[in-house]
Amino acid sequence: MSNNKEVSVLGLGAMGVVIARLFLDQGYKVTLWNRSADKADALVARGAVLARSAAEALRVSRVAVMCVYDYRAADAIFAMDGVAAALDGRLLAQLTTGSPKDAREAEVWAHRHGAAYLEGAIQAAPDQMGRPDTPLLVSGAQAVFVEAEPFLKVLAGGIVYLGEKASAAAAMDLATLSSIYGTMLGFLHGARIAEHEGFDVAEYGRIVAGIMPTFAGFLQHEGAVIQSGDFTISQSPMRISVEATQRILQTAQEAGINTEFPTFAAGLFRRADAAGLGGEELAALIKLLRH
Ligand code: NAP
Numbered sequence: 001m002s003n004n005k006e007v008s009v010l011g012l013g014a015m016g017v018v019i020a021r022l023f024l025d026q027g028y029k030v031t032l033w034n035r036s037a038d039k040a041d042a043l044v045a046r047g048a049v050l051a052r053s054a055a056e057a058l059r060v061s062r063v064a065v066m067c068v069y070d071y072r073a074a075d076a077i078f079a080m081d082g083v084a085a086a087l088d089g090r091l092l093a094q095l096t097t098g099s100p101k102d103a104r105e106a107e108v109w110a111h112r113h114g115a116a117y118l119e120g121a122i123q124a125a126p127d128q129m130g131r132p133d134t135p136l137l138v139s140g141a142q143a144v145f146v147e148a149e150p151f152l153k154v155l156a157g158g159i160v161y162l163g164e165k166a167s168a169a170a171a172m173d174l175a176t177l178s179s180i181y182g183t184m185l186g187f188l189h190g191a192r193i194a195e196h197e198g199f200d201v202a203e204y205g206r207i208v209a210g211i212m213p214t215f216a217g218f219l220q221h222e223g224a225v226i227q228s229g230d231f232t233i234s235q236s237p238m239r240i241s242v243e244a245t246q247r248i249l250q251t252a253q254e255a256g257i258n259t260e261f262p263t264f265a266a267g268l269f270r271r272a273d274a275a276g277l278g279g280e281e282l283a284a285l286i287k288l289l290r291h
Pocket of ligand 1: 011012013014015016034035036039067068069070072073074076077095096097098122123124125126
């Protein structure tokens with residue numbers, strides 16, 4: 001079992017520094033390692049201990065949290081002298097963002113060296129860490145999660161445990177990020193409309209923010225529709241979106257502003273309509289995406 005107030009933090013970038021500070025704030029004995037040792041100075045001044053190597057940091061505590069730039073950085077650390085041996089009997093919570101494949105391979109590697117492994121995807125900025133609602137997606141063996149949960153709760157109150165597949169957190173991270181980027185692209189096209197029409201773009205941003213809670217509820221409904229497999233019109237007939245996206249495209253063409261986003265969106269809805277989905281709920285577009 002872990003000593004419940006000892007943790008090692010590997011990686012002291014913008015996120016790792018906050019992770020280490022949150023553990024210190026909660027009275028943990030924190031051991032640090034970072035490729036550039038000077039980033040530990042302020043934390044050492046607050047009581048953290050700087051390890052001489054990544055291997056030493058892993059040896060000192062049962063639980064280690066790693067948060068570095070990407071999996072290439074994580075792999076570079078795994079390849080360092082003594083790290084593989086030091087992982088034996090340790091619990092590694094990998095909070096570095098990666099792909100599902102990265103997570104699967106890292107779990108296999110960690111298990112081969114005798115470590116328990118958890119994968120986490122942080123869905124917040126450093127300043128938003130440590131709050132009761134800070135979102136953190138986590139996956140890996142249930143017993144490992146149970147042991148690590150008190151540690152992870154220090155970092156994020158809004159933990160979503162996604163089950164035993166180590167890749168699940170990374171996969172859900174990509175799914176939710178897809179939502180964010182789709183929204184962001186639409187938002188930016190809207191900003192061009194706002195600019196072209198001479199609107200205050202900050203005001204446009206405020207109006208969008210006001211719409212978001214209702215929109216979020218709508219997305220949740222469409223997710224439930226897809227899961228149920230029943231695409232009978234319940235909230236929003238596909239045809240409305242076929243026409244709306246066509247109108248956005250046509251207006252962009254007339255205005256002479258960029259048409260890439262509406263061309264993509266209107267094209268998908270036009271194909272869905274041509275496939276006979278116009279009379280179904282909006283989420284039926286998923287049927288097109290499945291092929
Ligand atoms: P960062 O400020 O750029 O820090 C990168 C960290 O990775 C540093 O500790 C750096 O060490 C280390 N590193 C890079 N290449 C390395 C290598 N080859 N060998 C060893 N260490 C290496 O990044 P961050 O913002 O802290 O992000 C860390 C992770 O959190 C990323 O996976 C990111 O996607 C995720 N995340 C970040 C945010 C955010 O808003 N910042 C939000 C959600 C998730 P040096 O100090 O020596 O350069």
